[in-house]
Amino acid sequence: MAADFYNDSLNARCSIPPLVNRKAKSGPTKVSAGGISFGGDEIVIIAGPCAVENHEQLSETAGIVKAGGASMLRGGAFKPRSSPYNFQGLGQEGILMLKEISRIHAIPFVTEVMDTRQVEFVAQHADMLQIGSRNMQNYPLLKEAGMSRKPILLKRGMMATIEEFLLAAEYILSQGNDQVILCERGIRTFEPTIRNTLDLNAVPMLKHMSHLPVIVDPSHGTGHSWMVPTMARAAVAAGADGLIMEVHYKPGEALCDGYQSLDPDDFRQLMTSLRKVAEATGRKIL
Amino acid sequence: MAADFYNDSLNARCSIPPLVNRKAKSGPTKVSAGGISFGGDEIVIIAGPCAVENHEQLSETAGIVKAGGASMLRGGAFKPRSSPYNFQGLGQEGILMLKEISRIHAIPFVTEVMDTRQVEFVAQHADMLQIGSRNMQNYPLLKEAGMSRKPILLKRGMMATIEEFLLAAEYILSQGNDQVILCERGIRTFEPTIRNTLDLNAVPMLKHMSHLPVIVDPSHGTGHSWMVPTMARAAVAAGADGLIMEVHYKPGEALCDGYQSLDPDDFRQLMTSLRKVAEATGRKIL
Amino acid sequence: MAADFYNDSLNARCSIPPLVNRKAKSGPTKVSAGGISFGGDEIVIIAGPCAVENHEQLSETAGIVKAGGASMLRGGAFKPRSSPYNFQGLGQEGILMLKEISRIHAIPFVTEVMDTRQVEFVAQHADMLQIGSRNMQNYPLLKEAGMSRKPILLKRGMMATIEEFLLAAEYILSQGNDQVILCERGIRTFEPTIRNTLDLNAVPMLKHMSHLPVIVDPSHGTGHSWMVPTMARAAVAAGADGLIMEVHYKPGEALCDGYQSLDPDDFRQLMTSLRKVAEATGRKIL
Amino acid sequence: MAADFYNDSLNARCSIPPLVNRKAKSGPTKVSAGGISFGGDEIVIIAGPCAVENHEQLSETAGIVKAGGASMLRGGAFKPRSSPYNFQGLGQEGILMLKEISRIHAIPFVTEVMDTRQVEFVAQHADMLQIGSRNMQNYPLLKEAGMSRKPILLKRGMMATIEEFLLAAEYILSQGNDQVILCERGIRTFEPTIRNTLDLNAVPMLKHMSHLPVIVDPSHGTGHSWMVPTMARAAVAAGADGLIMEVHYKPGEALCDGYQSLDPDDFRQLMTSLRKVAEATGRKIL
Secondary structure, X not given: OOHHHOOOOOOOOOOOOOOOXXXXXXXXXXXXXXXXXXXXXXXXXXXEOOEOOOHHHHHHHHHHHHHHOOOEEEXXXXXXXXXXXXXXXXXXXXXXXXXXXXXXXXXXXXXXXXXXXXXXXXXXXXOEEEEOHHHOOOHHHHHHHHHHOOOEEEEOOOOOOHHHHHHHHHHHHOOOOOOEEEEEOOEOOOOOOOOOEOOOOHHHXXXXXXXXXXEEOOOOOOOOHHHHHHHHHHHHHOOOOEEEEEEOOOHHHOOOOHHHOEOHHHHHHHHHHHHHHHHHOOOXXX | OOHHHHOOOXXXXXXXXXXXXXXXXXXXXXXXXXXXXXXXXXXXXXXXXXXXXXXXXXXXXXXXXXXXXXOEEEOEOOOOOOOOOOXXXXXHHHHHHHHHHHHHOOOOEXXXXXXXXXXXXXXXXXXXXXXXXXXXOOHHHHHHXXXXXXXXXXXXXXXXXXXXXXXXXXXXXXXXXXXXXXXXXXXXOOOOOOOOEOOOOHHHHHHHHEOOOEEEOXXXXXXXXXXXXXXXXXXXXXXXXEEEEEEOOOHHHOOOOHHHOEOHHHHHHHHHHHHHHHHHOOOEEO | OXXXXXXXXXXOOOOOOOOOEHHHOOOOOOEEEOOEEEOOOEEEEEEEOOEOOOHHHHHHHHHHHHHHOOOEEEOEOOOOOOOOOOOOOOOHHHHHHHHHHHHHHOOOEEEEOOOHHHHHHHHHHOOEXXXXXXXXXXXXXXXXXXXXXXXXXXXXXXXXXXXXXXXXXXXXXXXXXXXXXXXXXXXXXXXXOOOOEOOOOHHHHHHHHEOOXXXXXXOOOOXXXXXXXXXXXXXXXXXXXXXXXXXXXXXXXXXXXHHHOEOHHHHHHHHHHHHHHHHHOOOEEO | OOHHHOOOOOOOOOOOOOOOEHHHOOOOOOEEEOOEEEOOOEEEEEEEOOEOOOHHXXXXXXXXXXXXXXXXXXXXXXXXXXXXOOOOOOOHHHHHHXXXXXXXXXXXXXXXXXXXXXXXXXXXXXXXXXXXXXXXXXXXXXXXXXXXXXOEEEEOOOXXXXXXXXXXXXXXXXXXXXXXXXXXXXXXXXXXXXXXXXOOOHHHHHHHHEOOXXXXXXXXXXXXXXXXXXXXXXXXXXXXXXXXXXXXXXXXXXXXXXXXXEOHHHHHHHHHHHHHHHHHOOOXXX
């Protein structure tokens, strides 16, 4: 079925699973989360801290991103950390804090689930569930997320091919849940100067193959706060349906990922320039 | 010397060679080739066929890219081909054909050198010499190119780190020639659906480290003509000082790389959209 | 702490977590599973089918590998498959079948767990739990496995660095369980002719850094049954403490991974040659 | 033509060029250099310093490797160095020093050529020409080497697929020169703890596809002298027809690659253990 897409290429090597395939639908899928729609003409900005640390940090940051033009709040309560000795997140307490502050600032939120046993609780409170890169091929978690009937933000594994990424999304759709957003967040390459190599090629490729919305995470995709604005603009020019970015009210004091988090001023300036690039490509920022 | 650039990063692992280092100069280097200036506010478009095939093909294509808005013509006469049984290029005859057609259409040209023994001849005729990806660490060729005093378009090796890329440029500068343009053209990753993974992160990273102009090749960087316009726009949004793209008057009949070459209509439409993205980022197309 | 290991290298970039660090113990850790000891002078062979398919297949294959010289049986009941439409394994029924046939043939068995909710059941029946490549950074699963007090066979993620692999093992040890075997099974590279690139460098590197036993999976590490014997011998020469290999009584009929499974004759011949290589390096096959 | 080799694989993606193809000949090609034969039952050891530094260093090291059991001397006079500020080699003076010391110690030598203009001179003096990793796709150099009629040691590019490696060899054979030895020397991956990832899978794969001899360089393939003996033994068990290793009479004083060079004692001990592994696989060290 993919063959006709690739007759222009010597290197075509991918088969597209049936439910995520662009040809399975007459047009793009719209994903609705907390009243926000992904996959239409409007580009959605998700912003917030890497991890929920405490009430002040989350509330201040939520206010900043809402005022700056973000439509959705991000923040981790269950944190997958490479080392067992790093801060592991506030767990259920963090989820409830997200819910409270989300309601105060009138901004819906997305947060990560790492374990099948967390899905039911998080699905009760969050507007969208995130499945992170390290769990992109955690099949029991994908199935549980599919059964939850919540919208799912699925991040590409740092070592996943486009085909494997689409197969992971297919696991969710095969449970009867088509509310899936694909998120490019950087792949692992040989290059040591950046944390991950943000692969913007994935944006046109995924939209070519699938009807699902595609967003980009330039914070994890570069690992340098000073690169985030440039790569965010490039992502919009590449056709992304949204961006998810780390913003912290005091990046220098963040418990995780401070070096890749935007400060409030950077975020406001970025939003201004993003609007111009969006318009230049015939779209607008939500 | 690089340390102060990277205090925001856990993954900083690069030392910047002295002559290419941004701190070695008070501002960006302008490279002038055939009267065209790279590295200023204006973005330069280089376009043309993969290989010089014959007079009609080159002349027709040169006319199309000039009319469409390109400022420089590209075309290979000495071709590095993976297989000894593929078309190897027209050699010196191709160089002379490039020169003739360049003069007729009043558009300067860049062409590749592969061998130290070719440098003198090509330098007599071309406006800029290209050193291709496979020769990025061909040190005798880099030195010879440096001694030629011609402007050099240096392409990143398909598996070269940013540091290695800058060290290759340093070989040219260390011969007393600072007229070097760096070109990102896609790196090799595990992803099979594209020929190379265009690494747009390299644009802000190289400009952060070095004073040299940086351009992007979305044709080799993706290997799919249908992806070229999208990635060309993303490259401009990422801050590229120019683009080099494959255009062929009849892509279906091209002797090499036809599947990644734009046809005349695609090229014209792309130029229109590029101008909008350039303006949205405060620049313009030359 | 790692610094003294790497003063001979320009590329040293790794910190070793404290509990897995070789310096944390006076000698190598012995891991005991079903009466079999890993990490001593004797090299342990684990063999069996990719997946448990039915009673005949498992029983026949178990008899063949036991007779051929394997000390432990492998077989998957919970199968992580890239596509939701592939055979997903027999689940709990498969675990019970493994237990029954393991007892009949007097050979202990190892089998994979994919979900925290499976750990308790599988730990009741299996002699060792396997955590697969795709779950190497599934931290809730690592913690649950650590708490189970069963020996754990931890496979390296297909794109995990040595440091990340050791950090994943540290998650298990930090729960008070030091019965962990590290398994190299191939990493993802740019090379398309093999399924994964078996990285035998990991064997001396892991043993240099850690006190844990290291085994090798040449079946997944190459994806070609004809390469398995050669790479199995190379793994033993590289100092592996064991091998885990796919053997099927009828590879042509296997429901998964038949193209990388040894047939009974290949397995018997391999065992003979492995004994010679083990002796040449001062060890023997258990 | 390759299809029948790969019917056991889901991942077969390679076509084998005609002249290097194993099917082009009735048996393996023997390459003879300075009276030494590669590609038969006997495994050939090549050893010596990274670079020729001075008469004492080369003469002492040549004596040590000859006495220890090496059959051929290695040493670089034209050195491809990543930085223009590193030691670039002694050039023609180094070639003549190699020739003199080679004759004194009655051991033939191999040395690198980097530039088409060096081939004639080096071919007059050396027993075998080496084309290094960075020049694997330097096609003019491959053709010039092919026309020289000298035996060629061709190293795999650090980013080259097996298919590209065979195509590079095909360039030499297509000039009428079949005296080519293929050398695996490590590929570039994401793993930072080693300089390159020695890919021993390439040994059986290349011998499966081609009739040319295959040798292994565990010095560049790991970048750590302490890993060289282990990986050398693994290479022999993997079926290598030879090894090329860096040995220096005083590694701590080497002008390049000292951290990956064996000292005289390590080399002698390694030779003893290599003989045992060779015998275990039915071969012997020359």
